[in-house]
Amino acid sequence: MGITVHPEAKALIFDLDGTLSDSLPVHIKTWNMVGEKYGFDFDPQIIFEMTGMPTIEFARRIIRQYNVSETPENLVKMKQQSFWDFAHLLIPVVKVTAIVEKYHGKLPMSVGTGASRKSAEVQLKALGLTDYFDTIISADDVTNHKPEPDTFLECARLMGVAPEFCQVFEDGDLGITAAKTAGMFVTDIRPHIKYGEWALS
Numbered sequence: 001m002g003i004t005v006h007p008e009a010k011a012l013i014f015d016l017d018g019t020l021s022d023s024l025p026v027h028i029k030t031w032n033m034v035g036e037k038y039g040f041d042f043d044p045q046i047i048f049e050m051t052g053m054p055t056i057e058f059a060r061r062i063i064r065q066y067n068v069s070e071t072p073e074n075l076v077k078m079k080q081q082s083f084w085d086f087a088h089l090l091i092p093v094v095k096v097t098a099i100v101e102k103y104h105g106k107l108p109m110s111v112g113t114g115a116s117r118k119s120a121e122v123q124l125k126a127l128g129l130t131d132y133f134d135t136i137i138s139a140d141d142v143t144n145h146k147p148e149p150d151t152f153l154e155c156a157r158l159m160g161v162a163p164e165f166c167q168v169f170e171d172g173d174l175g176i177t178a179a180k181t182a183g184m185f186v187t188d189i190r191p192h193i194k195y196g197e198w199a200l201s
Contacts, residue, residue: 003095003169003192005103006185011161012103013152013179014096014133016113018051018171019189021123022091029089030082031058034075040066051172052114052146054139055079080119087126095192096169100132110135110155112168114145114175134159146174149182156182 005012017023024047031042040062050058059072059079068075100109110133113120117138124130135158142150156163168179169187179186 003099003187003189005099005107006167006187008165009107009167009185010165011108011110011156011159011167012099013110013112013155013166013168013184014100015052015168015170015172015175016111016115016120016123018093019169020093020096020100020111020129021127022093023123026083026086026089030079030086031062033082034062034079035066037078038066038068038070038075040068050174052174052178054114054145055116055119057145080116083119084122087122090123090126092127092129093189093193096189097127097129099169100129104132108134108159108161110137110159112137112151112155112175114139114151116140146172147177147181149178152179152182152184156184 014020027047028044035042046061050061055076056072059075062068062075063072103109111120115138117140120136120138135155137151137154139145142154144150152168153163156166163183167185167187169189170176170179171190176186176188
């Protein structure tokens with residue numbers, strides 16, 4: 001059985017990185033670029049552990065783990081600019097974007113992401129998905145990030161749909177916890193997807 005929409009769902013909420021966007025290779029590439037500048041070998045496991053958190057939290061983790069002499073804010077600036085520069089390499093997670101296309105105009109849809117607003121907008125534009133969503137809630141729009149439910153609850157509020165009738169599509173443990181805490185239907189897309197099977201030169 002593939003990825004499906006719950007029969008009682010009245011609105012759909014999509015995580016971005018790893019759910020709509022097969023962005024892991026680009027994230028690894030750009031964190032490796034940061035590592036080259038500051039003298040550390042980036043461990044991709046950090047991404048799997050922290051998926052859903054804002055980039056600033058990744059930067060703080062890296063500074064602690066690799067004893068980097070730099071501010072988190074400066075690491076974020078370098079990482080984000082590098083990511084935006086390589087956004088043309090992003091590809092969609094087709095099994096998920098097919099749902100977006102199918103239900104566009106039929107159910108309200110939003111993006112709930114731990115990425116910054118600019119990163120979210122850059123990715124959606126690169127993937128050709130900007131016009132499909134009624135709203136975007138980014139790391140810039142809430143104080144408490146995943147695994148707290150605030151991101152998804154704000155999506156529901158802006159769509160005008162009660163949380164119990166919203167379905168969240170996620171690939172991260174933190175986001176899944178957030179959606180469950182919000183009382184929403186949750187679909188873990190990971191069993192249905194193969195990621196990053198493409199090369200970056």
